[in-house]
Amino acid sequence: MxxxxxxxxxxxxxxxxxxxxxxxLGAGVGAFAMGAIVLLNETGLFAAxxxxxxAGGVTGRTTxxxxxxxxxxxxxxxxWKARGVPPARVYAxxxxxxxxxxxxxxxxxxxxx
Amino acid sequence: xxxxxxxxxxxxxxxxxxxALMGMAAALFYLYAARVSAGSDSRTASRALARLTVxxxxxxxxxxxxxxxxxxxxxxxxPPAGVTDLSQxxxxxxxANPDTAWLHTFAMESKEHMPWIAAMLxxxxxxxxVRAPSRLLGDASLRNxxxxxxxxxxxxxxxxxxxxxxxxKVAPLQ
Numbered sequence: 001m002x003x004x005x006x007x008x009x010x011x012x013x014x015x016x017x018x019x020x021x022x023x024x025l026g027a028g029v030g031a032f033a034m035g036a037i038v039l040l041n042e043t044g045l046f047a048a049x050x051x052x053x054x055a056g057g058v059t060g061r062t063t064x065x066x067x068x069x070x071x072x073x074x075x076x077x078x079x080w081k082a083r084g085v086p087p088a089r090v091y092a093x094x095x096x097x098x099x100x101x102x103x104x105x106x107x108x109x110x111x112x113x
Numbered sequence: 114x115x116x117x118x119x120x121x122x123x124x125x126x127x128x129x130x131x132x133a134l135m136g137m138a139a140a141l142f143y144l145y146a147a148r149v150s151a152g153s154d155s156r157t158a159s160r161a162l163a164r165l166t167v168x169x170x171x172x173x174x175x176x177x178x179x180x181x182x183x184x185x186x187x188x189x190x191x192p193p194a195g196v197t198d199l200s201q202x203x204x205x206x207x208x209a210n211p212d213t214a215w216l217h218t219f220a221m222e223s224k225e226h227m228p229w230i231a232a233m234l235x236x237x238x239x240x241x242x243v244r245a246p247s248r249l250l251g252d253a254s255l256r257n258x259x260x261x262x263x264x265x266x267x268x269x270x271x272x273x274x275x276x277x278x279x280x281x282k283v284a285p286l287q
């Protein structure tokens with residue numbers, strides 16, 4: 001007779017790992033926000049207000065993305081702090097968000113719009 | 114010999130940018146080595162890793178903020194009408210020559226935003242190393258995630274640092 005045993009590694013990985021997962025996914029959301037805000041600016045759909053005139057519009061874009069990062073991290077932390085979250089799924093989504101965010105900040109991509 | 118603007122550029126690029134790259138490289142090696150030395154004293158190891166990643170994230174944020182708010186403004190200053198010597202106006206100097214215009218449209222435009230993403234990713238790894246140090250060293254999946262995100266951050270910072278070297282070579286802040 002075969003007894004089904006839980007995947008020990010997965011069980012260990014998921015045991016109340018919510019704080020760490022929230023932190024990682026929050027960084028992915030922040031990276032994506034940076035790319036999205038830059039793309040919106042380049043297409044003329046949205047321009048974040050300039051916060052420090054000598055440095056120009058980059059101050060508004062980066063501050064806004066930083067706020068999105070911190071707020072999303074805080075919300076995810078609140079939701080997940082006592083929970084076990086599937087790490088592989090969080091990692092995959094985080095990587096996709098980071099890749100999209102980096103692409104959005106890559107100048108050659110702006111020329112494709 | 115050195116102007117205030119050139120000193121700030123050196124602090125930003127060589128001091129803080131270089132320091133962040135070294136810190137990330139060390140943290141990556143530490144995380145990788147921890148994978149194969151499970152028998153080591155995990156408490157001492159995790160404390161050292163936490164210190165290293167927090168210091169690296171702090172140095173990287175300083176580089177990002179200094180670059181955006183102290184170094185970038187003099188770089189992008191518009192020269193007054195009639196000025197022919199553009200050596201004090203790096204962006205205008207670069208854009209005046211079609212052969213070097215890419216240093217602004219590609220290199221500097223990349224440098225404006227990408228380092229912020231690297232700082233967010235490095236901060237995430239630093240936070241985990243402080244809040245869940247034993248889990249970071251003992252949980253293979255979490256450690257691999259941290260290595261992956263730190264490697265991306267390292268690649269981004271290395272790329273923008275190289276772009277900064279190119280820009281500073283052609284149109285240094287003087």
